[in-house]
Amino acid sequence: MADSIRQQIMDAVITSLQSIKKSGGYSSEVKYVSESYQGYEAVAKSKLPACFPIDTEERKSYEAIGEIGGNNMRGELTVVVTSVVFHPQDKTRALRTNLLRDVEKAIVNGATLIGLTHEIEAQAVTTDGGQIPNFSIFDQEFLITYFYDSANGG
Amino acid sequence: MAVLKPTAGKFSVEGSAMSHVVDMTLSIDIGTGDITPIGVSWNQVLELQKGWSIAVVCNYDPTSSGQAAAVTGFTTGDATFTSINFYEDASTSLAGSAILTSATITKSVGSPDKLNLSYTGNAALARS
Numbered sequence: 001m002a003d004s005i006r007q008q009i010m011d012a013v014i015t016s017l018q019s020i021k022k023s024g025g026y027s028s029e030v031k032y033v034s035e036s037y038q039g040y041e042a043v044a045k046s047k048l049p050a051c052f053p054i055d056t057e058e059r060k061s062y063e064a065i066g067e068i069g070g071n072n073m074r075g076e077l078t079v080v081v082t083s084v085v086f087h088p089q090d091k092t093r094a095l096r097t098n099l100l101r102d103v104e105k106a107i108v109n110g111a112t113l114i115g116l117t118h119e120i121e122a123q124a125v126t127t128d129g130g131q132i133p134n135f136s137i138f139d140q141e142f143l144i145t146y147f148y149d150s151a152n153g154g
Numbered sequence: 155m156a157v158l159k160p161t162a163g164k165f166s167v168e169g170s171a172m173s174h175v176v177d178m179t180l181s182i183d184i185g186t187g188d189i190t191p192i193g194v195s196w197n198q199v200l201e202l203q204k205g206w207s208i209a210v211v212c213n214y215d216p217t218s219s220g221q222a223a224a225v226t227g228f229t230t231g232d233a234t235f236t237s238i239n240f241y242e243d244a245s246t247s248l249a250g251s252a253i254l255t256s257a258t259i260t261k262s263v264g265s266p267d268k269l270n271l272s273y274t275g276n277a278a279l280a281r282s
Contacts, residue, residue: 064176
């Protein structure tokens with residue numbers, strides 16, 4: 001049986017984040033992508049900037065009368081990307097603002113993601129508020145809407 | 155419990171089920187003629203003709219043959235359909251001949267594109 005759509009979405013999110021390279025037209029050079037975030041201190045500085053995506057809550061609802069058409073269910077999945085950047089001197093803000101833009105650009109424009117989903121909406125940004133000198137840690141929240149057949153599950 | 159639910163049912167045109175239907179409403183009305191004489195307190199009416207109409211809302215999918223037939227019917231083809239079926243469940247429907255009187259396509263941020271169709275019956279509605 002094929003992977004769930006939720007699984008395929010996360011695969012595509014990871015691929016999109018891994019594509020954030022200057023050679024690909026981005027401002028940042030993401031060095032590490034993982035679904036396991038254990039705190040900024042657990043990440044070697046050589047792996048920064050790093051992105052940690054995770055699929056979180058999801059709302060589901062009926063999207064069509066009856067069971068025809070194959071798209072009678074709607075899933076609204078929230079994906080959160082936690083990113084960590086570091087600069088030993090005065091470039092932390094530039095790294096943060098560049099990566100904020102690049103993550104959004106990569107997720108919203110990812111061709112595989114677009115093919116799997118109905119809509120990808122960048123919804124919120126939360127930062128650490130400058131609490132940690134030279135580091136910046138921030139979350140970006142995306143609402144990903146997709147349709148699926150209840151016979152197959154999402 | 156025999157209460158019907160939206161996970162069963164469909165809307166079909168000329169025998170083809172329309173896909174991605176999110177809302178459908180069948181309305182039947184009966185015309186009345188006022189025969190109230192002077193000097194009475196309450197209206198008196200005479201039953202006149204019956205009429206019916208169906209409003210359908212779909213998530214717009216141009217590749218859906220049922221939806222495409224409706225749009226084509228309204229733009230370049232015949233807007234009269236001889237077999238319109240409003241299925242309450244898998245097998246029971248209210249059916250009749252109707253004219254497609256409006257088709258509206260809507261784009262709106264935060265929502266799938268919608269196709270709204272309105273049919274007006276031009277003959278008896280039968281339940282079977």
